[in-house]
Amino acid sequence: MSTIADVAARAGVSKATASRALSGRGYVSEDTRRKVADAAAELAYVAHSSAFSLATGRTHTVGVVMPSLERWFFAELLAGIQESLLEQGYDLTLYSLDAGANQRVRLFDGILPRKRFDGIIAAGIQPGPRELERMLRPDRPLVSVGPHAEGASSVSIDDFAAARIATEHLITLGHTRVAFVGTAADAAARSFVDGRRVEGYREAMASAGLGAGIRIVGAGSGGGTTPDGYAAAAELLGDRRARPTAIVGVCDEAAIGAIIASRRLGIAVPAELSVVGIDDHQHAEMFALTTIRQRPREQGAEAVRLLQRRIADADAPIEHVVAASALVVRNSTAPAR
């Protein structure tokens, strides 16, 4: 079995340089990296990451738990987490949770407790106390993206404020019949984030004296997709007399679904219907969608920073970062007629 010394000798560099080149941690020129990689390949050198990890107790691997990757937010967030971890020389072990409750039990009870991750990032899931207990270990910090979790650092936008500001934007434009679309119809099935957004909408409506007009048209399953927004808007817009003049989507995907439905029904946006979303999805500009902007890639990078602080120092304080969000007014909202 070749050693790092053999590789260094063959590549004509120091052991330290060879180690840096192979680990991906620390600076080394592309040229040197290539030379060392060639030497390692020729010698069939394999770093003993398992032996290394037994000796140091570190695996340089972070577990990431998130729901379905279908939603833009999670795909972007994952890209941000991935990029940051790779830069720092960490591997990312992914667990996505879209196959239902049974998989969730198995993950939390059977798999996560026995894994030797240096830390865990849990995104968009609201862990129960029992699940939290399974994830948290003294030597394994947790960062939550979206929901807060006891004992974990977190990064999120203020989802309550985001939905409140989106709704207030419509109310300021003179709209009184403002509906909220695209979250799960069953409140118990809503994610923590969606629930906060519903509350923000309710608060804005109630504060403006429009509490009696609160109307939430939900989706059959988890919600948050373009077809969910499409179906909800088609239902709302079908009945001419009860038709709202404005719609808040639980996210941009739902808002875009509402715009597509209204175009299909021949209802002009924004002349006859104003639509606002939350996200600033990559398609928002194409639909001229007014929205509350957030940057999931940056939230992913922030989650990695928060995690690393606690990996480096188990006594580092738990931190809660509220990421910036801002109203971006495009052409899907206009004064009520």
Added chain:
Amino acid sequence: MSTIADVAARAGVSKATASRALSGRGYVSEDTRRKVADAAAELAYVAHSSAFSLATGRTHTVGVVMPSLERWFFAELLAGIQESLLEQGYDLTLYSLDAGANQRVRLFDGILPRKRFDGIIAAGIQPGPRELERMLRPDRPLVSVGPHAEGASSVSIDDFAAARIATEHLITLGHTRVAFVGTAADAAARSFVDGRRVEGYREAMASAGLGAGIRIVGAGSGGGTTPDGYAAAAELLGDRRARPTAIVGVCDEAAIGAIIASRRLGIAVPAELSVVGIDDHQHAEMFALTTIRQRPREQGAEAVRLLQRRIADADAPIEHVVAASALVVRNSTAPAR
């Protein structure tokens, strides 16, 4: 430090049962799984996965390399791979490649060669000979999704045939001005899959004597997104005289972008413009999009099966699976006027 025997004793089950419950491999009732997990948590039992892996040479981890997760195909494929690996008790270490060429060099030269994965699944990337050499090791089989790679099993649809059939569908409807949209403008920047689809379109046009009418309107970057299809269609449809009567999208996302652009320009689909895609994206039905259906989740599961066969038996033959695809006619295509 607690042992598996301690956990089994506390849970009141055999060592074998405790091991099955904790490893997630083999059947055990939910109730027993919970009892064992509780016992393990109370005893702060941590399986020595590193020690285990030194002893057996197996890490029960599979590396997955894929480009951007923004495209529906890759998000779905990843979900399929993830679900199958989890069922089999394997972890998934993810490397996504959307941060550019420098990251790619580092991944192939610095990171992959030294990782102790049981196997690798590479999706949507066309590895060069040097990259292939870095990924392949006698003890580490490779499965490629999309492009074929020397020495690797593969799963893909017949992308050439898919685009040919999509184009022929339009030609059969009497269309002669048929454009292809949404792939990278620069042929060298096209993915292997996109390149095959362009060839399939060319072949169908040439065979029908329409070779002179071949028209490919590409995107600035990698292509394949809804905004790419939107921009290409807006360009094509802007000039009334040179306007095509039919469009083939390199994928459904590009085709949907073309439909959105035509609606914005007041061009009726399918009366004035027929549009066909490839994928059967989750939004295809909402846009009544005619398309070539493929099932990336099933391709992900198939990739895991191919990989496991070669993990279990290093001498197992290399296999190439061509997944089924079929024309699904909806309401975005109609006879030429």
